[in-house]
Amino acid sequence: xxxxxxxxxxxxxxxxxxxxxxxxxxxxxxxxxxxxxxxxxxxxxxxxxxxxxxxxxxxxxxxxxxxxxxxxxxxxxxxxxxxxxxxxxxxxxxxxxxxxxxxxxxxxxxxxxxxxxxxxxxxxxxxxxxxxxxxxxxx
Numbered sequence: 821x822x823x824x825x826x827x828x829x830x831x832x833x834x835x836x837x838x839x840x841x842x843x844x845x846x847x848x849x850x851x852x853x854x855x856x857x858x859x860x861x862x863x864x865x866x867x868x869x870x871x872x873x874x875x876x877x878x879x880x881x882x883x884x885x886x887x888x889x890x891x892x893x894x895x896x897x898x899x900x901x902x903x904x905x906x907x908x909x910x911x912x913x914x915x916x917x918x919x920x921x922x923x924x925x926x927x928x929x930x931x932x933x934x935x936x937x938x939x940x941x942x943x944x945x946x947x948x949x950x951x952x953x954x955x956x957x958x959x
Contacts, residue, residue, distance in 0.1 A: 827922055828885045828905045834920050835873070835883065835911060843913035844874045847888070848921075853907035855887075859894050871901070872914070 831847075838845040851858050852867045863869050871892070873881065878890040889902045912919025 824885065825905065825925060827908070827925060828883070830920060830922075831888070831905060831908060831911055832883055838911075838913050838919065839875065841913075843915050843918070844872060844877075845911060845919075846914050847871050847873055847903070847908050848910040848912075849903050850907050850909055853904055855902065855904045856907045857900070857902040859899050859901075862894060868909070871903075 835845050847870070849856065849858060849869050849871060850867060851860070851863050851869055858869050858871070872878075873888070873890065875881065878892050881890040882888070885905070887902055887904045888908065889900070891898060891900055893899070906925045908922065910919060910921035912921075
């Protein structure tokens with residue numbers, strides 16, 4: 821059974837926890853992830869941007885299972901931001917750094933582990949495979 825990513829659920833939980841504790845939630849975004857729409861002039865040399873997503877800093881905030889989107893101003897210019905959940909590398913409080921960082925998310929489910937071949941010993945060669953197991957009554 822294929823399960824959905826835990827990242828959007830963890831993002832939502834940490835966001836609500838930070839806001840409930842009067843902290844300023846910030847997200848670290850990798851702008852190189854396809855579909856990410858952020859102001860390119862504010863990226864660092866690695867293509868990342870740190871965004872304040874507190875309720876007082878953004879408008880029309882929406883966080884669902886696929887992305888985070890909102891309106892924000894950068895240098896007084898309004899922008900519509902769209903950030904796929906896979907582009908968010910972490911969410912934490914500006915005040916104390918409490919929060920969570922995420923590792924890279926794989927797009928393919930991991931392959932099941934391959935079982936090693938059974939090891940045979942010299943004593944295994946003496947046992948015949950036709951021998952039936954025996955049961956006995958214990959009183």
